[in-house]
Structures are given as C-alpha cells and as structure tokens.
Amino acid sequence: MKIRKHLETLPPYTPIEPFEVLSARLGRDPSQIVKLDANENPYGILPSVRAALANMDFPHIYPDPESRALRGALSHFTGVNEKYLLAGSGADELLDLLMRIFLEPGECILSCPPTFGMYPFDAELNGAGCIEVPRKADFTLDMPSILKAVEEFKPKLLFIASPNNPDGSLIQPAVLDELLLLPLLVILDEAYIEFAGEDLGVSISRIREVPMRENLIVLRTFSKWAGLAGLRVGYGAFPEWLMPILWKSKQPYNINVAASVAGTASLANVGELVELVEKIKRERTRLVSALQEIKYLKPYPTQSNFILCQVNGRDAAELKSRLAEEYGVFIRYFNKPGLRDHIRISVGRPQDTDILIKAMKDLSG
Ligand SMILES: Cc1ncc(COP(=O)(O)O)c(C=O)c1O
Structure with a gap:
C-alpha cells in the first residue's frame, strides 16, 4: 500500500x-x-504539583475537551480572556494544528533559521513547503529578504521564536510591528519568554495584544519554566475569528487529565x-x-x-x-x-x- x-x-x-x-x-x-x-x-x-497529581479525582473519566479549569487559570495568569485561549499537548501540537488548518499541499510557511526545527518539519509533514530566510550573523532578522520572500512566495504563516532557540535572542518590538503589517499570520513562539527580562517576561510578551489584532498568534508552553515537559502542556492566544476553526480541528481530548491538573496546580503556585x-x-x-x-x-x-x-x-x-x-x-x-x-x-x-x-x-x- x-x-x-x-x-x-x-x-x-x-x-x-x-x-x-x-x-x-x-x-x-x-x-x-x-x-x-x-x-x-x-x-x-513543584511538590504541590506532585501532590495534585497524586490526588487526581477523575483520571478514569475523559478530560474536559475545552480544558476550562486550565484556560481559566491561564486567563488569570496571562491577562487574556479565555475565549482567545486554547491549550495543546505541548506547543508542538498547536504548531501542527495551525499547519493542518492553513496549508494546502504546495503552499508554504516562512521561517528564519537558525531556529526551532519543528516549523519546517511540521510544514513538510502537512505536504507544504518552508521558505527559509536565514538570520544575520548576530541572529537578528534580515528584514529586506523577508519582505522579498513574502512578495515572491506568498507564505501564509510566519514563525518567529522569541527568545529564539538556539541563540536566546529576543525580537525587537519595532521589528515585530513591521512583520505584523505583512499579509500573513505571525506566529510568535514565546516558549522561553518567562526567562526574559525581570518579571516572567510579562512586560516583554506580546500575548495581551492578540485580542486587538487579526494576524497575531502567541504560543507558550509549561515545558520549560514550569517543568512540565514530560506532561505536555502548551497553550496559545489566537485571534477571535480563528477560535471556532481551532475548536473543531483539534482532537477532542488533547489535554489529558494529568496535564490539566499539573498545569492548573502550577499556576496556583506561580x-x-x-x-x-x-x-x-x-x-x-x-x-x-x-x-x-x-x-x-x-x-x-x-x-x-x-x-x-x-x-x-x-x-x-x-x-x-x-x-x-x-x-x-x-x-x-x-x-x-x-x-x-x-x-x-x-x-x-x-x-x-x-x-x-x-x-x-x-x-x-
Ligand atoms: C522555540 C520552541 N517552541 C516550542 C517548543 C515545544 O514546546 P512543547 O514542549 O510545549 O511542545 C520548543 C521546545 O523545545 C521550542 O524550543
């Protein structure tokens, strides 16, 4: 076959x-x-998260498909209304979900290597391509080449990690503002934002802007700062128009009970x-x-x-x-x-x- x-x-x-x-x-x-x-x-x-996991009430019952408890806690944590928030089995699941939603075979995303290898991988897994515009030697973005590539290849999605993996640099706010003027969706991957700046990255993060924009998505994860890599808990903030499509495209039980309990208990002990x-x-x-x-x-x-x-x-x-x-x-x-x-x-x-x-x-x- x-x-x-x-x-x-x-x-x-x-x-x-x-x-x-x-x-x-x-x-x-x-x-x-x-x-x-x-x-x-x-x-x-955290010990409190371990205790919450040991005392899970309903591991034998399917989890809440809307992850309401976790999204409620995330709304409080991020300052973003839960109607813009969706949880995923790691940020990885949300990356793949976005590609599945947007990319027809032969279409493409834009990525700026060196960066996280899952962006091109997921695009290709979904039958699409990845246009790569390499970063400059100091790992900043090559804006003229990005603008040229957008015009020539019309990518639908642009993925930017900030801090970027593997160098740890942040995107400059004015550069992101410029990217947001492009005719595409910008996916800002803030997997490591909690290590940036002084306040868990709160004053650097762009997540609270998502509801005010049509083309910004911010992804986050509990894998790094909260120590839940093995439990697979990520989340994102998405424009309102995209939420119904995300809800119908995701696997119904994508956040398992342990992941939800661990994420919620972590946020209770920030x-x-x-x-x-x-x-x-x-x-x-x-x-x-x-x-x-x-x-x-x-x-x-x-x-x-x-x-x-x-x-x-x-x-x-x-x-x-x-x-x-x-x-x-x-x-x-x-x-x-x-x-x-x-x-x-x-x-x-x-x-x-x-x-x-x-x-x-x-x-x-
Ligand atoms: C930039 C970046 N985004 C996303 C992820 C994936 O995070 P998760 O464990 O939530 O799937 C990683 C993990 O290494 C990463 O480096």
Whole structure:
C-alpha cells in the first residue's frame, strides 16, 4: 500500500532521548547524568504539583475537551480572556494544528533559521513547503529578504521564536510591528519568554495584544519554566475569528487529565515557580562567566534558559560525544548553516554547572 507521496522522502525529526533511555544506553544511573540538552527545568515539578497529581479525582473519566479549569487559570495568569485561549499537548501540537488548518499541499510557511526545527518539519509533514530566510550573523532578522520572500512566495504563516532557540535572542518590538503589517499570520513562539527580562517576561510578551489584532498568534508552553515537559502542556492566544476553526480541528481530548491538573496546580503556585526561574537566571549568569573562561568557547548573549556557544579550534561533535560518554554530560550539538561547530547548553543547577565546567576544562588539553 502506498503512503502519501510527500511522506516518502520526509526525513524524521530527531528527538532528544529521555533520562531512562540515556541511562540504559550508557549504563549510568540517572542521578549520574547531567542533562543539559533539551532546555528542561532541572528542578522538576513543584511538590504541590506532585501532590495534585497524586490526588487526581477523575483520571478514569475523559478530560474536559475545552480544558476550562486550565484556560481559566491561564486567563488569570496571562491577562487574556479565555475565549482567545486554547491549550495543546505541548506547543508542538498547536504548531501542527495551525499547519493542518492553513496549508494546502504546495503552499508554504516562512521561517528564519537558525531556529526551532519543528516549523519546517511540521510544514513538510502537512505536504507544504518552508521558505527559509536565514538570520544575520548576530541572529537578528534580515528584514529586506523577508519582505522579498513574502512578495515572491506568498507564505501564509510566519514563525518567529522569541527568545529564539538556539541563540536566546529576543525580537525587537519595532521589528515585530513591521512583520505584523505583512499579509500573513505571525506566529510568535514565546516558549522561553518567562526567562526574559525581570518579571516572567510579562512586560516583554506580546500575548495581551492578540485580542486587538487579526494576524497575531502567541504560543507558550509549561515545558520549560514550569517543568512540565514530560506532561505536555502548551497553550496559545489566537485571534477571535480563528477560535471556532481551532475548536473543531483539534482532537477532542488533547489535554489529558494529568496535564490539566499539573498545569492548573502550577499556576496556583506561580510564586514558587518564580523562585525557580530566578534561580535558573542566577545560574545562567554564573554559567556564562564560566563558559567565557573556556578558551575554545564563545558564548552568545541569551535571554533564555540556554546558552549557545561557538566552538573554536576543535571538533564540536567530538566535544559533545566525549562529554556524554566520559562524563555523562549531555548538551546539544549543531552543524548546520549558520551554526557550524556550535553547541547549546541548557542552564542546570549549580552542581550541573560544576560538573560541566570541570569536564570542559579537563577536555581542554
Ligand atoms: C522555540 C520552541 N517552541 C516550542 C517548543 C515545544 O514546546 P512543547 O514542549 O510545549 O511542545 C520548543 C521546545 O523545545 C521550542 O524550543
């Protein structure tokens, strides 16, 4: 039986391996693994969230298809009325949902690499294409080339991560304003916004503008700042006209009971999460200084919970694999256009930084 033609040649997305798989593969106890490759929260979930999960009332009953409890809490948290909010099984589900809603075979999205790899992947999965307009060397957007590409290829959707993964830079407000004048939907991916600025990213985020605009979507996630990567909880704010289409296109039970309980309980304890985010930001400062001392690394400025570094004068792939095999330290390695010989390191706990930096120094010689 033939599968759909465009899937025959689609290369698979390479996901990050979880603790238990790494642990089995390396023969190392999970406690001996320093996992700095997927920008997860190293402190895990709050004790109150763990307790809420242990005391779930109705795990045997299908979840609320409208995720009302979670969306109510999100409305309070974001200041956006819940009629504009939709939750997803991670921001990833919402990315795919948008592509499924908007893209006819042969149409395209616009993405500005280096950036999150799921944008082109999901477009191609849905039989569409991705026009790529590379960022400049300092990771800012190349506006003249974006304008040209929009005119020439008429992409329907433009995806911008801010802070951007993998470099951690924010889009300038005036640049976003310019993008919002284009004849397309702008999807602003704020997966890491809580690490930017001083106030969980509140004063930087553009989410509260969504109800006033027709072509801005803001995506968020609990995976990074709230430590729920394994439970898959994301959300987005969407223009009002799009909401009925989203409601009818999503899987009815996309947010499972555990995800909803964990998301709601996290928002009930935002103060504690802020403390963890602040801890991570303090550790980020320490990690940047320590990385600056390693002579073969050039770390870039970041507003997120990861640090991109250029590796100079040595093989970055070998560095990555030696850190993993000899020290149980996992980082992300890139070797693609704009990111030749680069590594991305998630900010961990102080003890994770100590192990990483010692290993990096050992490997200097
Ligand atoms: C920029 C960006 N957007 C979205 C996601 C996906 O988030 P989620 O775990 O909510 O699917 C990630 C995860 O790495 C990301 O880096």
